[in-house]
Amino acid sequence: MASSPPAVSASPGRVDLTRPGGPRSTGEAVIRGLLFVAAAVSVVTTVLIVFSLITETVKFFGDVGLSKFLFGTKWTPQLAGEQQSFGILPLLVGTLYLTGIGLLVAVPLGLLSAIYLAEYAPPRIRKIVKPVLEVLAGVPTIVFGFFALTFVTPELLQGVLGLQTEQFNQLAAGLIVGVLVLPTVASVAEDAMSAVPGSLREGAFGLGANKMKVALRVVFPAALSGIVAALVLGASRAIGETLVILLAGGSGQLLPEIVTDARDSGGSMAAFIASTATGDAPTGSIEYETIFAVGFFLFLFTLVLNLISIRLVNRFRQVYE
């Protein structure tokens, strides 16, 4: 029989009931090691992403110069000679512009949908609405891109609304990016609101508040960290969205000035990467390095947003669970 008492593991609440030592422990240790190796794959992935981005980005800055890149207002990396310029500002503004249009669509619609699902929807309707949002979230982005190109621009914007837009325009791309991000915002925000304990609502009802007041003045503020996390995650998804912008908004290959009209063609960092890296940019060329420099900044932006949202989500889970 085991002579030593069961060891208490460091994780709270769980007692390690396995017997230390013994003939079977070697195999157990090997398995533990293998599992750790599998877990390390994801860490290695991040390390390789960062490593590949940084090495080429450093080379790029050696060729172009950091200040010309960060503060230049002409983005024409594909042109030759004198005309070639690597000021990322137009591309950066284009990315934020498209993200902004997307969030203008996704934030109000997503939050209102979340309030409806968390506070108003009877179970029967919830069973219909939730799957529709899940289907919307599962539609591949290429399909949304095709929809923006062949329906939103010609039928909706130019047809029904009578706008004079270019064939590739930021408005159509931004609107559809919003639709794409909507389910993310709605689902994270709904989780946060559903995690608010019922006692808070009951207390407010007891004081005579009506349903709208409970939703907006009690549940919404109580779930605020999760709601902010939803917005930040939505922004991160919008910034990284590629195909919709590439197909319907513009490739970001040629931006000699900052585009401020939503009806004009533009582009984002992600769209630029996908349109430039079509497999034939030779390794070591400035074209190849540009992909990584833009990718580096794209990764940095989304990393910051993701870390903020992860922090906020973990916080609201701790508070109410």
Add this chain to the structure above:
Amino acid sequence: MTGAQIAASVIPARKRGEAVTETLFRSLLYGAVAVSFIVLATLLVDIGSEGAGKLSSDLFLNQPSKIRPETSGIQSAILGTLYLMIICAVFVVPVGVATAVYLEEYSDNTKWWNRLIAVNIQNLAAVPSVVYGILGLAFIVRGPIGMGPVLLAGAITLGLLVLPVVIIVAREAIRAVPPSIREGALALGATKWQTIWKQVLPGSIAGIATGVILALSRAIGETAPLIVIGAAISPRFNPDGLGSKFTALPLQIFGFSKDVDATFLELAAASIIVLMAILLLMNSVAIFLRNRYEQKW
């Protein structure tokens, strides 16, 4: 009692002004939800009407053709997508489930490296897909591995992209197995691994399978990483091995969409219908598995 029932039973008749704002707010909520329905319906109708005419045997039996769009097909893309899915699964399932088991059953959360692994996975799940394409281009297609834009390179790139999804869903499924099951097995003399292999994993298999299918449906819908690694568009041959050049449905749709000829737009729409049908089938399987094998503790 739900909030709605409490509200109905407690709230007395209100002043007219408040009732009006409440009604307005309610209609605002209905409107917001309706937008999702309308967009989805419009999208399905638009693509259905545009692509239905091209849904013939030509589409499945022929290869893409620039010269004869009327009889052009997408066989290489359909097969490419199926192969990608299978190779992806072979790589993603063991690594993803092993990681989830490690994080849920072995890792000690007071150690910083275990917390780092967990946060790192949450972040990777939200890294833009185009960045994974860059990783694939720099390390797998060129650089140290340098295998070229072949099927295996595409599958690994997509696998790394959806790995976090598998891990996150599998962790939740494993967490849902109650501790009493583990304690019972251990008390009967099972080792930790025997407990996991014989009790925890079978108990969470429904959740894990659902997660794997969802992850694979994300993988086969991705376009950007395949563009960046330089996978072929409109190849007139089927992939015949891990080292073969390939295309996939989303990439083929992208190729068709960029063409000015209206016939290619119809082909793109028809290809979207095929892609969506595959996704629908996979999701039905996921729902079936969840309902059939889900454990109630």
